[in-house]
Amino acid sequence: MRLLAEGLSARRGEDLIFHDISFVLAAGEALVVTGPNGSGKSTLLRVLAGLLGAESGRIHLEGGPPGFEHPHELSHYLGHRNAMKRELTVEENLSFWQRFLGDSPGGAGIALDAAAEAVGLAGITHLPFGYLSAGQQRRMAMAKLLVAYRPIWLLDEPTAALDAGADRLFAGLVATHLDRGGIVIAATHQPLGIERTKALQMTGFVH
Numbered sequence: 129m130r131l132l133a134e135g136l137s138a139r140r141g142e143d144l145i146f147h148d149i150s151f152v153l154a155a156g157e158a159l160v161v162t163g164p165n166g167s168g169k170s171t172l173l174r175v176l177a178g179l180l181g182a183e184s185g186r187i188h189l190e191g192g193p194p195g196f197e198h199p200h201e202l203s204h205y206l207g208h209r210n211a212m213k214r215e216l217t218v219e220e221n222l223s224f225w226q227r228f229l230g231d232s233p234g235g236a237g238i239a240l241d242a243a244a245e246a247v248g249l250a251g252i253t254h255l256p257f258g259y260l261s262a263g264q265q266r267r268m269a270m271a272k273l274l275v276a277y278r279p280i281w282l283l284d285e286p287t288a289a290l291d292a293g294a295d296r297l298f299a300g301l302v303a304t305h306l307d308r309g310g311i312v313i314a315a316t317h318q319p320l321g322i323e324r325t326k327a328l329q330m331t332g333f334v335h
């Protein structure tokens with residue numbers, strides 16, 4: 129499977145945020161998106177996630193499962209916020225996402241306990257999400273990537289609020305996902321420590 133972005137541009141309000149962005153990612157490849165604040169990294173991820181329409185250009189898949197043409201149908205999106213309810217327990221949150229997202233063709237999510245263990249937080253899934261520290265909350269948001277199978281991971285500053293150990297853990301999760309033929313697009317200033325990465329430097333739109 130390949131993910132292709134061709135000549136993408138996007139607008140927020142009146143402003144064109146970026147223009148003519150193209151890239152191709154094959155199964156097992158990652159794209160690291162960097163650029164200064166406001167250069168459009170989050171906007172690009174939101175376009176890829178199908179949350180925002182592109183002003184022009186095309187995003188499509190080649191060789192994906194039959195019936196899936198747009199990457200967002202096969203994607204996990206981890207935004208700046210963790211998308212967890214503070215008053216529900218970790219287990220309830222993850223269980224919701226597992227049922228809501230379901231598995232894409234070609235893989236299966238892992239059990240909630242196994243996902244919590246994989247992010248180093250086994251034993252606290254009974255706590256309300258709001259009780260967790262900022263770093264623990266981010267780790268649990270990563271567990272969401274594991275409880276339902278999606279071949280494409282769209283990650284916006286995934287390692288914000290993480291300590292060095294969690295950085296390494298996260299790099300390991302990404303490496304495993306790529307080894308299994310996944311695709312990762314991450315806006316991050318933290319090196320992923322993975323060789324199979326392409327780079328996209330956003331500059332913001334020059335009027």
Ligand SMILES: Nc1ncnc2c1ncn2[C@@H]1O[C@H](COP(=O)(O)OP(=O)(O)OP(=O)(O)O)[C@@H](O)[C@H]1O
Pocket residue numbers: 140141142145163164165166167168169170171172
């Ligand atoms: N809803 C909106 N309406 C109008 N402009 C917006 C909206 N959301 C974002 N913008 C503008 O779009 C530009 C790109 O924002 P974006 O969040 O994509 O940048 P970014 O590169 O992810 O920044 P950061 O590194 O700070 O997270 C910014 O100038 C921002 O002010």
